[in-house]
Amino acid sequence: MxxxxxxxxxxxxxxxxxxxxxxxxxxxxxxxxxxxxxxxxxxxxxxxxxxxxxxxxxxxxxxxxxxxxxxxxxxxxxxxxxxxxxxxxxxxxxxxxxxxxxxxxxxxxxxxxxxxxxxxxxxxxxxxxxxxxxxxxxxxxxxxxxxxxxxxxxxxxxxxxxxxxxxxxxxxxxxxxxxxxxxxxxxxxxxxxxxxxxxxxxxxxxxxxxxxxxxxxxxxxxxEAEILYAQSVETHIKRLVEQKGNMYMIPVLKLQKTVPLQTVAWEIFRQYGCSPAQLPQVLELLDSSSGKLVETGTHRIIRDRQWLLITPLAEEEAPVIVIEKDRTAVAMAGGLLKLKTSARKDTTTIPAAAHIACLDKHALQYPLILRKWKQGDYFYPLGMRKKKKLSRFFIDQKLSLPRKENTWVLESAKRIVWIVGLRIDDRFKITDQTKELLTIEWETL
Missing domain, CATH: 3.40.50.620 (HUPs)
Structure with missing residues (x-):
């Protein structure tokens, strides 16, 4: 020819x-x-x-x-x-x-x-x-x-x-x-x-x-072998990787039992910035205790109880957001805070949902401050008269490291009012004397 x-x-x-x-x-x-x-x-x-x-x-x-x-x-x-x-x-x-x-x-x-x-x-x-x-x-x-x-x-x-x-x-x-x-x-x-x-x-x-x-x-x-290989890898990824928002979760036990482990693990973790030299470190997480992590160029891979959690490296955000008295909404990374003022009535029902904070507005001092939590922060959990450090509260709540790192607090006159999406401070709860309510709802985007 x-x-x-x-x-x-x-x-x-x-x-x-x-x-x-x-x-x-x-x-x-x-x-x-x-x-x-x-x-x-x-x-x-x-x-x-x-x-x-x-x-x-x-x-x-x-x-x-x-x-x-x-x-x-x-x-x-x-x-x-x-x-x-x-x-x-x-x-x-x-x-x-x-x-x-x-x-x-x-x-x-x-x-x-x-x-x-x-x-x-x-x-x-x-x-x-x-x-x-x-x-x-x-x-x-x-x-x-x-x-x-x-x-x-x-x-x-x-x-x-x-x-x-x-x-x-x-x-x-x-x-x-x-x-x-x-x-x-x-x-x-x-x-x-x-x-x-x-x-x-x-x-x-x-x-x-x-x-x-x-x-x-x-x-x-x-x-042709590569086509078959890609199909098999895709099957393993669908079986092992679960997505929740911008976080990916891999069950430790399932991954440990996967054959061939090295190959499947490489195909999964290289998508999250893992280099060949880092793969052994990532696999060591399978036998490590909670809290151990490996940081790649783009992500953080964390051992958290029975899971490996994969999250993007935190982007720089504004350290604080100032909320004036007339604000009705605050956009922030991953969600939206909606604020509503209303009069207290005998028929008023206090929502029990953790993503809604119902506060005594007259107990607040403006402007309110929204910021990431930091070591040393403490509050008085609703229903308790003793203060508790947030770090201890997170342990009691069994929060994963990514969840801790992405937790915000609402502050009034340097006092924590609400751990956003988790618990309000007892000092700002609704009482029989409350006349005006501030309801804040956290809506995930």
Missing amino acids: DLLTGFIAFIDKERLFTRDQSMLLAVSGGVDSVVMAHLFKAAGFNFSIAHCNFQLRGEESLRDEAFVEDLAASLQVPFHQVRFDTTAHTASHRVSIQVAARQLRYEWLEQTRVTAACNYIVTAHHMQDSAETVLMNLSKGTGIAGLHGILPKQGHLVRPLLFAQKADIQAYATEHHIAFVEDSSNITVKYTRNFFRHKVIPVIQEAYPGVVANIAGSITRFR
């Missing part, structure tokens, strides 16, 4: 795009992308050509830019080009030249795809590129996702040459007298991919001449 026939067959097999869609081809001027452009023309697809000049190779970069512009003219297709100050981007973003070039390239290509009304961006990655990616991922450590190599289609990005070996592309260029330019930076081995391309794969080929094709065949099987 010749390259053009294989090219069309691969596009159809992978359902990369249809003939009525418009493609934006990323063309550097090298043999791979230039042959790709000629294949698109020969196949009769609708496409434009885009070229990035990273201005890293002086006159050679200008030569490539001019060559690709002439190529677009000869193929009679629209041409888009841009010049980047890649060195400045590297310095300002503190990334490597490779990372900077990739960031600039794909951001601009996506912008151009949208403005040019193209359906997909097309790159000329081939079979060797995908095999190199697998070997690189294996070398630095990877999960199953790192074994699928370069995917034929990701979002608005397609790679229709993944079926072809480099030698096939070069042979097509020779047979059809297709001119291209050589990028001198492809020769150096200081870049990781070039090191694998020029130093690693040739050595492996001495023992296994068909290594690239063999890896490509394995990639197909890895991609």
Whole structure:
């Protein structure tokens, strides 16, 4: 099967795009992308050509830019080009030249795809590129996702040459007298991919001449295995993870009995910022006492009795909220306080619900202060004449650490009136002498 026939067959097999869609081809001027452009023309697809000049190779970069512009003219297709100050981007973003070039390239290509009304961006990655990616991922450590190599289609990005070996592309260029330019930076081995391309794969080929094709065949099987893997992981997650608001709960006993524990735990906890190095610490929580925790980059994982609780790291909030006498509502993180003043009547019923505080308004001094609780806080729990520290009260109530951390108190003249959503202070309760009520309802959003 010749390259053009294989090219069309691969596009159809992978359902990369249809003939009525418009493609934006990323063309550097090298043999791979230039042959790709000629294949698109020969196949009769609708496409434009885009070229990035990273201005890293002086006159050679200008030569490539001019060559690709002439190529677009000869193929009679629209041409888009841009010049980047890649060195400045590297310095300002503190990334490597490779990372900077990739960031600039794909951001601009996506912008151009949208403005040019193209359906997909097309790159000329081939079979060797995908095999190199697998070997690189294996070398630095990877999960199953790192074994699928370069995917034929990701979002608005397609790679229709993944079926072809480099030698096939070069042979097509020779047979059809297709001119291209050589990028001198492809020769150096200081870049990781070039090191694998020029130093690693040739050595492996001495023992296994068909290594690239063999890896490509394995990639197909890895991609299918990954689908089965993802389905199984999703089943475990649904069985183990329960969501309550912005908190996730995992039953310790169920997780301990899960097989394979390491793999399932990794797939769960990596979603909450857990690194591979932190996973053993998280699993140690299964055998630890309540209150032990592991803090990831984004979340806190806490052992709380029979549960592991996962909560986002606390965001900065206003330390206090001042409530004047005429306020009827106060919005705060996670909920809304609704305030209502009414006259006390013989028929007045005092709600028993913990999320509603019914207070003697004349016992209050304005403004009221709403704030997070802190160590040392105390109050007189409703029905008691002795004061109690909030920390002790929380223990008696068996509050989890996340619940404690997100508890607010309402204060009047430096005296706690209400632990929001839990208990009012006995000093502000409704009595027979109460004439006016302040009812405050906590409504979770």
